[in-house]
Amino acid sequence: MGKLRTGVKSHLVGCLEELVPSQTSASASAADVIVLDGAAVVNMLQPGLAKRFDDYATAVFLSHIRTHLQQARQCNLSLSLQLDALTCLLLCSCVLPSHQTLLKAHTLQTITCMNTLLKSCRDKNPLASPNPSKQVLKRVCARYRRGAAPPVTLASPAHVSRLFVEERHHLLYCEIPKAGCTNWKRLLMVLSGRAPSTTAVLHTAAHYANGLRRLDSYPRHEIERRLRTYTKVLFVREPLERLVSAFRDKLQRPNPYYGPLYGRAILARYRNNASRSALHSGTGVTFREFLRFLLDPHRPLAPDVHWEPAARLCHPCYITYDFIGHFEALASEADAFLAALGIPPTLRFPPKEHDVTEAVRTEAMHLSKDKGSFDISRQYFSRLLQHERQLAYDLYYLDYIMFNYSKPFSDVH
Structure with missing residues (x-):
């Protein structure tokens, strides 16, 4: 010098x-x-x-x-x-x-x-105090993995494909659609310096122009290092309520992507004598037809993340999450988690979607008036037969027991 x-x-x-001389994380003593x-x-x-x-x-x-x-x-x-x-x-x-x-x-x-x-x-500190959801999950995973502990090394990059990385605060967030993921992405954009505030991020930007990296885009040794050292968070939602929300958003309402792709395929396979106009537009799919599609082992299209079970998206038996929150208490639990991370109180979880269309907002207000969102989902399942409700519950059975949700109906077992 x-x-x-x-x-x-x-x-x-x-x-x-x-x-x-610098040392890489892989070679450092x-x-x-x-x-x-x-x-x-x-x-x-x-x-x-x-x-x-x-x-x-x-x-x-x-x-x-x-x-x-x-x-x-x-x-x-x-x-x-x-x-x-x-x-x-x-x-x-x-x-x-x-x-x-x-x-x-x-x-x-x-x-x-x-x-x-x-x-x-x-x-x-919610990261330090016992988390009931984590304790239940640990017991369920031990039962299904015959008592084995989560693997120390990465089993497959597919297990981390839904995890978004926020480097500044060493945070990994596993995205579960229809469980507050849009606002979580807004928040991650602000935390990473990609946006000045959550209200400045439009819905489309949060999903398609967020600039956030997924964990599977890193080299294998960097994936494993982040899994060991970063704080991992997951937010879940009552499974059948999430399913109804996905159906309403993607198939019941006009959707330029899901209608032509999934709507047409469902109507062509599960509706006898479907009209030419319905087959052309893919609109008018009923909830029973949608459920038949989900339960069909030979369904014409691959599963979609909006209705895939959370256990298959975030693999909680392979990844040890530091915090598991619930959509039903999203704002309070997310804010407690952020406070535990040391995030300044000026930045808290967004209270609601602020840029949805007026038509969607009006419909949501109409359907939700004097009713909770689970009451709305019960209306959809009340039109099904008992064995259809049972099959739907079976499809999301692991989500129910892993994340400690009660049985949604008295006639399922």
């Missing part, structure tokens, strides 16, 4: 990177212990666009700390000064389900205060 340089201490990192000095980390990490301490702490400092803590089994936090805001955030970042957190300080008063804060963090 040999020259006097002006600047800030964080610029030294660039100098060191020029002198030390594993470390038994990593020591993180808070003052050194603060001097190393530049604030970037953060204008307030809270923004810097959550988006920059804690993001860096959590990257190192993801693979840690134990977190030792040693303090010599009084508790401050940064210490509180750092302590909460140590609270992960797999961590044993050891506290060291110079005074008994500080130890007592830290233990109280640690308990508060565990109580409020």
